[in-house]
Amino acid sequence: MSNAGKVLTIGNATLVPATGGVSGKVTEIEGQPFYCIENVDAMPPFFISLVSSSDHWMFIASTGGVTAGRVNANFALFPYASDDKVTENYEICGSKTIFHITKHDKTSLWEPFSQRYGGLYLLTRNLYKNIAGTHLIFEEINHDLALVFRYAWRTSEIFGFVRTVEIENLDGEPVQVEVLDGAQYIQPFGILSQSQIQTSNLLNAYKRNELESEAGIGIYTLSSTLSDMPEPNESLRATIAWQHGLTPKAILLSSVQVDVFRQGEAVSTEEDLRAQRGAYFVNSEFTLPGNQRKEWHQVMDVNQEITAVIALREALKADAGALWQRVADDIAAGEKKLVELVASSDGLQCTGDSMVNSHHFANTLFNIMRGGIFDDQYFVDKAYFIDYLKLHNLSLFDQRDSLLAGLPEKCTIGELIAFAEQSQSPALLRLAYEYLPLTFSRRHGDPSRPWNQFSINLKNPDGSRKLDYQGNWRDIFQNWEPLAASYPEFIENMICKFLNTTSGDGYNPYRLTYDGFEWEVPDPHDPWGNIGYWGDHQIIYLQKLLELSGQYHPGTLSEFLGKRMFVYANIPYRLRSFAQMLEDWYDTIDFDRALNNAIADKVKQAGTDGKLLTGVDGEILTVTMAEKLFSLLL
Structure with a gap:
């Protein structure tokens, strides 16, 4: 009724x-x-x-x-x-x-x-x-x-x-x-x-x-x-x-x-x-x-x-x-x-439709809130790059006075990479190519996504500006793609960041940050604390960046193919054998807790480069871009 x-x-x-x-x-x-x-x-x-x-x-x-x-x-x-x-x-x-x-x-x-x-x-x-x-x-x-x-x-x-x-x-x-x-x-x-x-x-x-x-x-x-x-x-x-x-x-x-x-x-x-x-x-x-x-x-x-x-x-x-x-x-x-x-990310446009303009503004705004925006166009502050070295590689940081003696207090990203090319230091060259001086980024976390914890880190404790980005893998790269069109001189840096944080399995970790990368540590008491390890469906983000590099910088990727400046992330996940996977395809990966603890100790001693795979000599294993791409394909 x-x-x-x-x-x-x-x-x-x-x-x-x-x-x-x-x-x-x-x-x-x-x-x-x-x-x-x-x-x-x-x-x-x-x-x-x-x-x-x-x-x-x-x-x-x-x-x-x-x-x-x-x-x-x-x-x-x-x-x-x-x-x-x-x-x-x-x-x-x-x-x-x-x-x-x-x-x-x-x-x-x-x-x-x-x-x-x-x-x-x-x-x-x-x-x-x-x-x-x-x-x-x-x-x-x-x-x-x-x-x-x-x-x-x-x-x-x-x-x-x-x-x-x-x-x-x-x-x-x-x-x-x-x-x-x-x-x-x-x-x-x-x-x-x-x-x-x-x-x-x-x-x-x-x-x-x-x-x-x-x-x-x-x-x-x-x-x-x-x-x-x-x-x-x-x-x-x-x-x-x-x-x-x-x-x-x-x-x-x-x-x-x-x-x-x-x-x-x-x-x-x-x-x-x-x-x-x-x-x-x-x-x-x-x-x-x-x-x-x-x-x-x-x-x-x-x-x-x-x-x-x-x-x-x-x-x-x-x-x-x-x-x-x-x-x-x-x-x-x-x-x-x-x-x-x-x-600064090309978010202002003027068309005959004001709603289209508004949507473009909002889309750009939320892109840079996720992936960040470059702090000062293409410029790099030497002091901030030194802080970056301290986070990633304490050995390079200890050599900063001699290693970076000829680097100006302020330079462009191109000048930084050219300087690193002349340094004869593979680690410095790799970190220069990975360097992305971004700010305004935060993880995609809001009250509808309790598994994400955001932090808007714009200032240091003394009030000075802070460079920072953080995000789940997909969130970061899908927002870096449009950012790359606004800042094409950073396209190769984004590509290097992608490749240098994938593992020997050809898979990627859960999160990317200015400090490095993170993986999920399984927690039986937390329903969101599960292994996150992806590969094939994330490759589209790399493909788009490779396409942009080909459009803006023809020939650069060809030079990279034989360049030994790429590394593998040492993620403590271990894929089971094919035979074991056939027996139980619901449980195909193990977490190596002992390796996870050893990596954590190494990071304390060496910086976040301690999360990278090393060779039998104990040094970080460097490979070519061609090998990295094949590891993703295979």
């Missing part, structure tokens, strides 16, 4: 059925193009990533649920969780706003983007994302109250994560507004991702939320790091939150009083709380004139030292407006830098 057409009530209220179909369009907001999904709540929930030119990561569900942080999941602002939990936890994690709207002596409760009061108002919910992917806006139009609520997420390299909130009065008459606005489930610094997953309730006991009352800064720390050891484990860094644009009646550091406000009762400032999940809410009152808007901002960041908190307090006390302008300027600078990164 169908329920279609029934009129439903809750108490004295008649439920308003959802109206309006889903549609999409390009629109302009403050001079910038955005793609808008109208009536987004009529769609099944979906996942979105907000991107940044810095080390921010943010995954948001269309419900409003969010996980975010810096660098990796161990520096989370909101808990890192699987996508289903992020999608479902929108009521308790991330943005939360509750209004008391008074008009004509009647006060209405309005909680945008909540399903608690579904059907009590006639609503339209829209979602906007700018073309660069750095700015996401949630919009709820309350047709009954003639009000529009919007909140947006953006990032700032200096200040962290920025949440901007706006309420607009569509009516000509003023309304009185009391609001409780902020973000909840804010993580203190020092919580490891695995600890949050396994011991989240225990971690609550370690949490401390403090208010710096002079400037209204929320400070979220652990009373100590999570440990069962009888020794001091101070946690000396914090997550912080602050706001600009509201005059606070009260500031809350937890979600404890949220239900109090929902019931129309007054809330009071929280100054020092223990054993409570963090939140940052501002309670404020104001009059919103007819056809006017009011905007305010919340800024949050992780991994902050006490000196940074003190500097922030003084800046807020001195001139909060000037500080906010610095935040706004830094947001704009970050967006500009991201566009420049995409442009």
Whole structure:
């Protein structure tokens, strides 16, 4: 029996059925193009990533649920969780706003983007994302109250994560507004991702939320790091939150009083709380004139030292407006830098179809987020190449003063290779040909892929820029293929990297990194900890790079065929004999744990070249490109 057409009530209220179909369009907001999904709540929930030119990561569900942080999941602002939990936890994690709207002596409760009061108002919910992917806006139009609520997420390299909130009065008459606005489930610094997953309730006991009352800064720390050891484990860094644009009646550091406000009762400032999940809410009152808007901002960041908190307090006390302008300027600078990164990989194009342009921009952006982008075009910094030698070959690193005496402090990749050709050092030549000074790369890891662990390593501990790339084999090479078309002088370096990380079996390991390569160590207690060893279906990536080399540098590969500068990865997997495979084709490979341990010891002594196959003399075995190609074919 169908329920279609029934009129439903809750108490004295008649439920308003959802109206309006889903549609999409390009629109302009403050001079910038955005793609808008109208009536987004009529769609099944979906996942979105907000991107940044810095080390921010943010995954948001269309419900409003969010996980975010810096660098990796161990520096989370909101808990890192699987996508289903992020999608479902929108009521308790991330943005939360509750209004008391008074008009004509009647006060209405309005909680945008909540399903608690579904059907009590006639609503339209829209979602906007700018073309660069750095700015996401949630919009709820309350047709009954003639009000529009919007909140947006953006990032700032200096200040962290920025949440901007706006309420607009569509009516000509003023309304009185009391609001409780902020973000909840804010993580203190020092919580490891695995600890949050396994011991989240225990971690609550370690949490401390403090208010710096002079400037209204929320400070979220652990009373100590999570440990069962009888020794001091101070946690000396914090997550912080602050706001600009509201005059606070009260500031809350937890979600404890949220239900109090929902019931129309007054809330009071929280100054020092223990054993409570963090939140940052501002309670404020104001009059919103007819056809006017009011905007305010919340800024949050992780991994902050006490000196940074003190500097922030003084800046807020001195001139909060000037500080906010610095935040706004830094947001704009970050967006500009991201566009420049995409442009450096030929991601900007102008055709007669703006959507085609947008798709090309997005495709290029996600390519360089996976495979990386070259740090300084074709230039190589000698200091960074020396650091690369230290990672890979400690013997060469120890000879750096004499070996690299004639190398300029800055040169092109071609000049580096030419220098290595003259050095009479096969190891230096091989490493020069493998060298790829990439940055901005991270593994293809998000909350829908729990087996991948990403890390956005853009800076060294001293703040200097860091070269790094990391990715599963397929992710790296399928993103290097289009990058090679933008930087053809690095094509042969990519080919050498491919060939020098394949084994004598003609197979490749699981992951590639700036430091070298990695293989999966089987773990019977981890369903994702299995052997990963591939060959034939990965050859297409090598083929495409070989084709590009033939197009851009005819004849180069012919020279490589007889050149003895290639090596084999010594991966501790052992294929069983053909007869054994016929007996049990479900179990055809063994893990050599003793060899794995021996390789690990060798890496400590020699660098990651310790993972390469050696001859009977103990030296790294070098072969020609022809042999490497035959090993792949056979």
